[in-house]
Amino acid sequence: xxxxKPLLDYAKSLxxxxxxxxSFSAFKRLLQYHRRYPWHVAAxxxxxxxxxxxxxxxxxxxxxIIIYVIGPPTNTSLLMGxxxxxxxxxxxxxxxxxxxxxxxxxMSQYIVRDIRSEYYRSLQTKSFSFYDSVSVGDLxxxxxxxxxxxxxxxxxxxxxxxxxxxxTIVIIAIILxxxxxxxxxxxxxxPLIFYFTTRLWINTMPLFRNMQLIMGRLTSYIQQNIIGMKxxxxxxREKDVVDGFKEVEDIYVNTAITAGKxxxxxxxxxxxxxxxxxxxxxxxxxxxLGVPYSALAxxxxxxxxxxxxxxMRLTFPIRxxxxxxxxxxxxxxxxxxxxxxxxxxxxxxxxxxxxxVRIEKGKLELENVTFGYVKDRPxxxxxxxxxxxxxxxAILGAxxxxxxxxxxxxxxFYDIQAGSIRIDGTDIxxxxxxxxxxxxxxxxxxxxxxxxxxxxxxxxxxxxxxMDEIVQAAKSARxxxxxxxxxxxxxxxxxxxxxxxxxxxxxxxxxxRALVGNPRMLIMDDSLSFVDAKTEQExxxxxxxxxxxxxxxxxxxxxxxxxxxxxxxxxxxxxxxxFGTHEELIAKDGVYKKVYETQFVQKASAILRETGGS
Amino acid sequence: xxxxxxxxxxxxxxxxxxxxxxxALIRRVYEYAQANKRNLQIGVTATIAGAFTxxxxxxxxxxxxxxxxxxxxxxxxxxxxxxxxxIILGNYLFQYLQTYQMRIVGEKVVAKMRDEMMEKLQVISLxxxxxxxxxxxxxxxxxDANTVRIFIRVGLTSILVDISSxxxxxxxxxxxxxxxxxxxxSVLPVAIVLVWRLGKYSRAAYxxxxxTTAGLTARLQEDLAGIKVTQACAQEKETERKFLxxxxxxxxxxxRAILIGSSYTPSVITLRxxxxxxxxxxxxxxxxxxxxxxSLGILVAFxxxxxxxxxxxxxxxxxxxxxxxxxxxxxxxxxVIDTKVEVVDAPPERSIALQ
Numbered sequence: 001x002x003x004x005k006p007l008l009d010y011a012k013s014l015x016x017x018x019x020x021x022x023s024f025s026a027f028k029r030l031l032q033y034h035r036r037y038p039w040h041v042a043a044x045x046x047x048x049x050x051x052x053x054x055x056x057x058x059x060x061x062x063x064x065i066i067i068y069v070i071g072p073p074t075n076t077s078l079l080m081g082x083x084x085x086x087x088x089x090x091x092x093x094x095x096x097x098x099x100x101x102x103x104x105x106x107m108s109q110y111i112v113r114d115i116r117s118e119y120y121r122s123l124q125t126k127s128f129s130f131y132d133s134v135s136v137g138d139l140x141x142x143x144x145x146x147x148x149x150x151x152x153x154x155x156x157x158x159x160x161x162x163x164x165x166x167x168t169i170v171i172i173a174i175i176l177x178x179x180x181x182x183x184x185x186x187x188x189x190x191p192l193i194f195y196f197t198t199r200l201w202i203n204t205m206p207l208f209r210n211m212q213l214i215m216g217r218l219t220s221y222i223q224q225n226i227i228g229m230k231x232x233x234x235x236x237r238e239k240d241v242v243d244g245f246k247e248v249e250d251i252y253v254n255t256a257i258t259a260g261k262x263x264x265x266x267x268x269x270x271x272x273x274x275x276x277x278x279x280x281x282x283x284x285x286x287x288x289l290g291v292p293y294s295a296l297a298x299x300x301x302x303x304x305x306x307x308x309x310x311x312m313r314l315t316f317p318i319r320x321x322x323x324x325x326x327x328x329x330x331x332x333x334x335x336x337x338x339x340x341x342x343x344x345x346x347x348x349x350x351x352x353x354x355x356x357v358r359i360e361k362g363k364l365e366l367e368n369v370t371f372g373y374v375k376d377r378p379x380x381x382x383x384x385x386x387x388x389x390x391x392x393x394a395i396l397g398a399x400x401x402x403x404x405x406x407x408x409x410x411x412x413f414y415d416i417q418a419g420s421i422r423i424d425g426t427d428i429x430x431x432x433x434x435x436x437x438x439x440x441x442x443x444x445x446x447x448x449x450x451x452x453x454x455x456x457x458x459x460x461x462x463x464x465x466x467m468d469e470i471v472q473a474a475k476s477a478r479x480x481x482x483x484x485x486x487x488x489x490x491x492x493x494x495x496x497x498x499x500x501x502x503x504x505x506x507x508x509x510x511x512x513r514a515l516v517g518n519p520r521m522l523i524m525d526d527s528l529s530f531v532d533a534k535t536e537q538e539x540x541x542x543x544x545x546x547x548x549x550x551x552x553x554x555x556x557x558x559x560x561x562x563x564x565x566x567x568x569x570x571x572x573x574x575x576x577x578x579f580g581t582h583e584e585l586i587a588k589d590g591v592y593k594k595v596y597e598t599q600f601v602q603k604a605s606a607i608l609r610e611t612g613g614s
Numbered sequence: 615x616x617x618x619x620x621x622x623x624x625x626x627x628x629x630x631x632x633x634x635x636x637x638a639l640i641r642r643v644y645e646y647a648q649a650n651k652r653n654l655q656i657g658v659t660a661t662i663a664g665a666f667t668x669x670x671x672x673x674x675x676x677x678x679x680x681x682x683x684x685x686x687x688x689x690x691x692x693x694x695x696x697x698x699x700x701i702i703l704g705n706y707l708f709q710y711l712q713t714y715q716m717r718i719v720g721e722k723v724v725a726k727m728r729d730e731m732m733e734k735l736q737v738i739s740l741x742x743x744x745x746x747x748x749x750x751x752x753x754x755x756x757x758d759a760n761t762v763r764i765f766i767r768v769g770l771t772s773i774l775v776d777i778s779s780x781x782x783x784x785x786x787x788x789x790x791x792x793x794x795x796x797x798x799x800s801v802l803p804v805a806i807v808l809v810w811r812l813g814k815y816s817r818a819a820y821x822x823x824x825x826t827t828a829g830l831t832a833r834l835q836e837d838l839a840g841i842k843v844t845q846a847c848a849q850e851k852e853t854e855r856k857f858l859x860x861x862x863x864x865x866x867x868x869x870r871a872i873l874i875g876s877s878y879t880p881s882v883i884t885l886r887x888x889x890x891x892x893x894x895x896x897x898x899x900x901x902x903x904x905x906x907x908x909s910l911g912i913l914v915a916f917x918x919x920x921x922x923x924x925x926x927x928x929x930x931x932x933x934x935x936x937x938x939x940x941x942x943x944x945x946x947x948x949x950v951i952d953t954k955v956e957v958v959d960a961p962p963e964r965s966i967a968l969q
Contacts, residue, residue: 058887058890062890062894062914062917065894065898066910066914069898070898070901070902070910074902076898076902079894079895079898083891083894083895086887086890086891086894087884087887087888087891090883090884090886090887090888090890091880091884091887093883094879094880094881094882094883094884094887095880097879097880097883098876098877098879098880101872101876101879102872102873102876105868105869105872105873105876106869106872109865109868109869109872110865112865113861113862113865116861117858117861120834120837120854120857120858121854123838123841124841124844124845124850124853124854125850128842128845131841131842136835136838136839137752137835139838140831140834140835140838143834144827144830144831144834145757155872215760218756219752219756222732222752222755222756223752225732225735226735226743226751226752227743229735229736229740229743230740230743232736233736233740238736238737239736241732241736242729242732242733242736245729245732246729246732249725249728249729250725252725253721253722253725256717256721257717257718257721260713260714260717260718260721261714261717263713263717264709264710264711264712264713264714264717265710267709267713268705268706268709268710268713269706272702272703272705272706275671275702275705276699276702278671278675279695279698279699279702282675282678282682282683283691283695285683286678286682286683286686286688286691287688289683289686292684292685292686293684297684297686301679301683301684301910304679304683305675305679305914308675309914309918312671312918411846413842413845413846433848434848434850435848436848437845437846437847437848438847438848442846442847444842444843444846446842448839448840448842448843450836450840450843451836460843460847460849461846461847461848461849462847463849463852510843513843513847
């Protein structure tokens with residue numbers, strides 16, 4: 001099966017559907033964000049009215065010059081006054097326009113900020129299950145690239161729409177009293193323009209939407225390809241990757257060209273129709289003209305010029321509205337992608353009766369704990385066991401046996417579906433999430449450090465930690481000596497622009513990070529399998545020191561870890577198969593004994609050949 | 615950082631000086647368009663023809679006013695109406711061809727470049743994908759390709775249309791009346807200097823927003839990559855505070871850029887209207903001279919042509935930014951395509967199968 005098969009199927013499954021109603025509800029939601037800025041909206045409306053009036057003055061006064069200055073009768077004394085009006089109106093228009101763009105831009109930035117903050121906040125509260133199913137690149141691009149599309153629309157949309165409406169109204173208000181018939185002829189094509197613009201919108205919107213959806217997927221495809229390049233090379237799937245990419249890209253290109261074809265048919269229609277309307281005005285004016293060269297004829301010609309120039313001027317607001325519709329199509333797809341994540345269920349939240357609870361001893365009881373990522377497909381089934389304060393429990397089991405799920409239930413990274421988990425007799429749901437998590441040190445399987453200094457990374461969970469606490473944690477994690485050996489010590493930056501760390505060093509910094517608040521309980525997902533003997537020994541020593549006095553659950557891969565644990569818990573298909581001390585389990589002659597003999601005894605280095613616990 | 619990737623190095627990318635001259639880049643992109651040579655030829659021709667037919671309006675109106683309506687010589691409509699209708703129809707057709715053909719060229723050229731990048735990425739040394747570099751590489755077949763796509767689709771045609779409109783308007787004006795033409799373009803040097811000068815500030819402000827945006831993106835990416843750690847340490851409030859602070863900086867920089875970016879339009883619009891009043895003042899005097907030096911139709915046509923060369927001028931300045939970023943994007947894309955392959959597979963007949 002081709003690597004791109006799911007993507008290809010997805011792209012093919014996208015039918016151009018009429019997303020009219022959907023788009024409308026998205027627009028209403030976007031309008032909600034405007035409600036926070038009533039003064040900005042009001043200013044934009046007022047400025048738009050003024051702008052439209054000032055915009056219409058130049059053609060009007062030019063026609064006055066034709067009628068009253070040139071004549072007959074000629075009256076050059078009026079010329080300077082009219083010119084002054086034109087210049088002043090022009091300057092007023094320019095300044096109003098400038099202020100409007102600024103206010104509009106400011107509002108758009110505030111709204112984008114509000115949406116992005118809401119997005120960010122919603123992501124902060126999502127459970128681990130959510131993060132297991134999305135990619136960081138995708139989430140980031142929603143808050144940047146997609147919101148940029150929304151920004152493009154927000155920056156001008158209201159001003160553009162109001163400009164088209166008010167300019168049309170102002171112009172009709174001026175020309176209607178002059179000649180109702182000519183006004184009617186001039187605006188006769190407008191319903192057609194409106195109709196074609198709507199058709200353009202209806203026909204292209206689904207295509208653009210599909211394009212954006214396909215591009216979003218293609219981008220993740222490229223990301224995955226680049227990040228997983230090593231794997232691609234090992235399995236020699238290079239050609240597959242590129243061929244699959246090309247197939248999907250073809251669909252994208254063809255959709256883009258189809259959309260282009262529709263646009264090319266409809267978009268130039270508006271200006272063409274307006275020009276056509278202007279032509280009809282000429283013919284009508286020619287036929288109804290009074291005695292040539294008379295004052296009446298000059299007035300008629302003056303107004304004819306006014307009508308036609310207004311028609312020509314109207315092409316700009318109409319073109320702008322068309323473009324704004326284009327930016328809306330893009331913004332809509334972008335907004336949808338952002339809101340999809342905001343609306344995604346979060347599943348882990350503080351209970352209404354949650355409170356701050358102090359963990360004094362660290363006794364942990366699990367009773368009939370059942371949990372699954374999908375309903376009715378439990379990963380853990382009625383798990384029951386008790387850990388005494390200060391005890392270290394090593395958890396063993398094959399990939400998919402539910403080890404990671406089990407330990408991650410304790411700080412409520414996922415919520416259990418049945419049963420109960422109690423710490424010192426208090427159900428974990430009675431804890432405030434922050435209170436619970438701050439008192440449980442966690443070392444995740446995936447080693448992650450933030451950019452910043454060593455000190456900042458270690459003190460991440462407790463930003464106000466004293467230097468003593470930090471050093472103490474680093475010493476326990478056996479990383480203090482290494483940090484001290486660096487030229488800037490604890491102030492050495494980590495990451496891209498800082499010192500390059502080995503996997504083992506990173507692992508020990510994350511252990512130090514978990515220890516900094518001196519938690520009573522510790523949860524470690526130690527699945528770092530492929531490390532050399534020296535690194536393993538370093539990590540081992542750190543783990544031993546860190547877990548000395550703390551209630552600990554550790555997913556173990558190494559016999560050295562298992563050896564130091566007080567008790568062992570063997571998981572099999574989501575249930576506790578065996579629970580007890582090493583000696584007890586050996587005596588029991590069950591699964592553990594078999595694993596022990598095949599994995600640890602026969603293979604001296606004793607590293608389970610599994611890369612990811614689940 | 616481990617586990618995170620993205621547009622980390624955008625900051626450096628934006629600052630980096632371009633080394634390949636524009637001409638060389640354009641020539642190479644043109645080679646990619648060879649497969650769609652016909653589309654390109656039709657597209658460019660239609661673009662220029664569309665701009666020219668678009669300029670015919672004011673001149674046709676001048677003829678109608680001077681030769682048909684003022685003397686009430688209605689038989690003139692017999693040729694005027696079909697001719698004007700033909701021009702409108704022609705203009706429509708040219709614009710249709712322009713939009714459609716240029717779309718084909720834009721999409722196909724960029725797709726081809728993107729394909730070559732993808733092919734190249736599969737064979738170049740794995741060293742290229744070292745940590746922290748991933749984001750930089752990813753943005754080339756995605757963000758950069760999109761920049762170029764939009765440029766070919768919108769920017770390139772706009773530049774063609776603008777230049778054709780300006781030159782066409784000048785040609786018609788000089789043909790109609792030399793003296794009035796010189797008056798009409800008298801404000802042009804001031805306008806060019808002004809637009810260029812202020813445009814520079816606006817571009818600088820715009821670039822600053824790109825840098826803060828890159829910073830915001832990097833922050834977001836890191837926060838999300840480390841979200842499990844943040845949740846495990848219950849530090850959501852703290853990271854949120856830092857993020858919002860960074861975001862506010864970005865908002866401020868962008869608002870500033872909008873302010874500076876739009877600051878030159880008032881002076882340009884005012885200049886345009888000063889140009890209009892100059893034409894009106896001298897035009898009316900020329901019209902009232904005995905015998906009249908120009909006709910009413912031509913005077914009105916001049917006002918319109920002055921309008922139609924000013925708008926493209928402002929447009930061209932805003933296009934400059936798009937052009938610059940498209941060139942940088944093109945350069946970065948060729949950078950991937952031109953990367954040397956260090957490890958090459960032996961041809962099948964010479965490769966040894968392991969038994």
